[in-house]
Amino acid sequence: MANDRMFQVIVVGGIGLASATAMSLAVTACGGDTLTQGTSGDASGDGFPAELGAPAPDGGSSHDAAAEADAFPQEGPIMVDAGIDSARDAAAEADAFPQEGPVMLDGGNG
Amino acid sequence: MTVRAVDVLEARAIRDGARRAIPWDALDASALDAKKREAVGRTWADRYRQEHLAVGAFSLLAQELAEIGCDPIVLSLVTRAAADEVRHAEVCRRVAVALLGEDAVPARYRGLPKVPKHEDATAETRTLLHVVEMCCLSETVTGVYFTEMLARTTNAASRAALESLLEDEIDHGRVGWAYVAERRRDGTLDGLAEALPALVTRAVGRSIDDATRSLDVADPSMEAFGYLGNTVGSAVLRRALNDVIVPGFASLDLDVAPLRALIAERGWA
Numbered sequence: 001m002a003n004d005r006m007f008q009v010i011v012v013g014g015i016g017l018a019s020a021t022a023m024s025l026a027v028t029a030c031g032g033d034t035l036t037q038g039t040s041g042d043a044s045g046d047g048f049p050a051e052l053g054a055p056a057p058d059g060g061s062s063h064d065a066a067a068e069a070d071a072f073p074q075e076g077p078i079m080v081d082a083g084i085d086s087a088r089d090a091a092a093e094a095d096a097f098p099q100e101g102p103v104m105l106d107g108g109n110g
Numbered sequence: 111m112t113v114r115a116v117d118v119l120e121a122r123a124i125r126d127g128a129r130r131a132i133p134w135d136a137l138d139a140s141a142l143d144a145k146k147r148e149a150v151g152r153t154w155a156d157r158y159r160q161e162h163l164a165v166g167a168f169s170l171l172a173q174e175l176a177e178i179g180c181d182p183i184v185l186s187l188v189t190r191a192a193a194d195e196v197r198h199a200e201v202c203r204r205v206a207v208a209l210l211g212e213d214a215v216p217a218r219y220r221g222l223p224k225v226p227k228h229e230d231a232t233a234e235t236r237t238l239l240h241v242v243e244m245c246c247l248s249e250t251v252t253g254v255y256f257t258e259m260l261a262r263t264t265n266a267a268s269r270a271a272l273e274s275l276l277e278d279e280i281d282h283g284r285v286g287w288a289y290v291a292e293r294r295r296d297g298t299l300d301g302l303a304e305a306l307p308a309l310v311t312r313a314v315g316r317s318i319d320d321a322t323r324s325l326d327v328a329d330p331s332m333e334a335f336g337y338l339g340n341t342v343g344s345a346v347l348r349r350a351l352n353d354v355i356v357p358g359f360a361s362l363d364l365d366v367a368p369l370r371a372l373i374a375e376r377g378w379a
Contacts, residue, residue: 006350006354011250011361015291016288017287089221090220097243101253102252
């Protein structure tokens with residue numbers, strides 16, 4: 001794919017993705033005021049959100065699972081040993097955002 | 111510039127690399143000698159680690175963007191990207207295992223990328239700089255790099271794996287440009303133009319320098335399995351920087367003169 005095509009696909013395509021951006025440019029083209037577009041309301045609040053819209057029930061007969069947990073729950077395999085099946089630390093050598101594409105080998109393909 | 115609004119409710123249907131089936135049985139690299147198989151496998155193994163780190167990077171961006179607010183399409187794509195990267199990591203792991211063997215590749219990774227903290231910046235500026243570095247630079251470069259890699263990849267399984275990644279990477283780059291366009295509309299791009307040389311040096315320049323230090327001869331037998339050598343890779347990175355990224359920022363009216371001067375000074379043109 002030619003580089004101009006990549007520019008069109010990623011950059012121009014990305015700019016076109018933002019609906020508010022498109023709306024703003026359309027408003028600008030019509031001579032309107034763009035400053036009222038796209039303002040954000042503040043949704044900050046204490047605690048995790050209750051998406052059902054109702055407060056979580058308290059008390060009752062449910063057992064409290066939180067007291068025994070000190071991390072996120074492990075729903076699948078429980079890792080009990082080191083070795084190839086355990087998680088390797090990916091963070092040690094990272095000092096920037098990850099590079100998923102280019103991987104440069106020190107010695108080329110030799 | 112022609113733009114088309116995309117409703118957030120339509121966004122999930124636009125792209126999804128997970129829809130692509132990968133014929134893993136076709137990933138037979140026995141035609142490669144051990145040395146070449148090791149070299150190609152190492153790139154996929156390292157890419158596996160980078161894809162894992164990208165999960166944390168996009169999760170960070172999602173939290174930062176949710177805190178300060180952004181267009182819903184941006185938040186939708188960034189949160190989806192974190193899940194995309196989990197799948198990408200597994201795709202890369204399986205390619206690496208096919209080339210190197212199960213024992214040579216970790217079954218899983220843990221850990222987060224140590225991203226620049228921009229401690230003196232406001233939350234709004236820090237978020238902008240993070241999105242630019244991750245999406246407008248790293249992911250855009252990745253999209254161009256994978257496109258060139260795909261053009262040289264002939265093994266059916268490797269092609270399908272790469273197409274599966276590339277389909278998502280395009281959106282991961284696009285979301286950065288969408289966000290910068292949104293911030294431009296709001297008049298909140300302060301600090302970006304001045305920061306670009308440092309961001310580009312870290313996200314693209316170092317890879318160009320690394321590749322240029324160790325140029326090689328392109329090997330079609332290795333490229334067949336999803337591999338770009340340093341000579342081709344260096345050229346692709348330069349094109350991505352000069353033909354896509356710099357014009358991208360220029361199209362959003364950012365002052366790219368300092369960036370162009372840096373590119374000339376470092377020989378990245």
